[in-house]
Amino acid sequence: MKKVGIIILILILISMVIGLCKLLVFSIHHNSWNWFMGFGNSGGVRKEENIRKEQKIDIADVTKINLEFKSSDLNVFFTEDNQIRVVQYAFQELSEEDLFRVNKTSSSINISEYNKPRFHFFYFGFIDGMAYDVYIPKNYEGSLEMKAISGDIEVNENLKFEDLVISSTSGDIKMGNVEAKSIQVETTSGDIKLQKLTEDTLKLKSVSGDITVEEAHGTIEAKTTSGSIEVQKIEGKVEFSSISGDIKSDDFKITGNSKIKTTSGNVRTYLNQESNCEIQTKSVSGNITLPNRRNVMGHEPYVELAIETISRQYSIRKIVTICGSLYPNRE
Secondary structure: HHHHHHHHHHHHHHHHHHHHHHHHHHHHHHHEEEEOOOOHHHHOOOOHHEEEEEEEOOOOOOOOOEEEEEEEEEEEEEOOOOOOEEEEEEOOOOOOOOOEEEEEOOOOEEOOOOOOOOOOOOOOOOOOOEEEEEEEEEEOOEEEEEEEEOEEEEEOEEEEEEEEEEOOOOOOOOEEEEEEEEEEEEOOOEEEEEEEEEEEEEEEEEEOOOEEEEEEEEEEEEEEEOOOOOEEEEEEEEEEEOOOOOOEEEHHHHEOOEEEOOHHHHHHHHEEOOEEEEEEEEOOOOOOOHHHHHHHEEOOOEEEEEEEEEEEEEOOOOOEOOOOOOOOOOO
16 A cells, blocks of 8 residues: 555656646746746737637627626727627637637627636646737627726726626726716726716725726715725715725715715815715714814705724814814815
């Protein structure tokens, strides 16, 4: 039995050596390879000679588009074309099962990649360096849902959707003026930068990236763990939450009950003079003093603005805070 165990161990060691040698040769021929994460930058794979599949899809009468690329890099572009175009890149030749799939009905299009993780023994990462470029017509106004592990989504055009859902692990999301009934954007380690948003409901979430919006209208929810939240101009009601990042708004016209909470970041909010609200403040450490002993702005009926901080400072227009205490602004 001991001899059998020794033979098995020797075979395992030989297999490991062979696998590491193959990996060494592969990494020499592919400069973008990262020993721990696979292809750290898939930009190198986006070359004409690496195109493994390309397909155009008509969107006539389509009201919903769903993109699912949960284990590859994805870039999304909006174009003047009237068809969706999908381009798949890879360093190696692919089998039929590794090519992306298109499932189209009379009203929807679902584009997805092969869901089985393409891991190899003896190391971590995706050896094929898969990447996708998806081109969507700018005049499409139905629902759009995008899910990707990495890759950037960037467009400076004016866009209109029924609903918009974007989920990304490590890519940045940058969009211009967007109009939709609901917008939901979530990223783990990328930044969210949006311009003007007009919607009934807006939900933004980032774990370690910053959230920046130039202008937003509607019901707005933004959460971040270690990044900052900045919405320069707001008209509506909000729920902002940050654990270790700052929260800032330069022009907030509050129209409904709102809540702003931070654990260890600063809050700076300037209320629009047309706001009619009652300010509820809570600080774990420090005294609170409101100007003229009033915590209201404007006239009745008031909506409620609740602000809570732990161990940091916050300020509201006409109110300044230093080290946890609130004082009248001398502006």
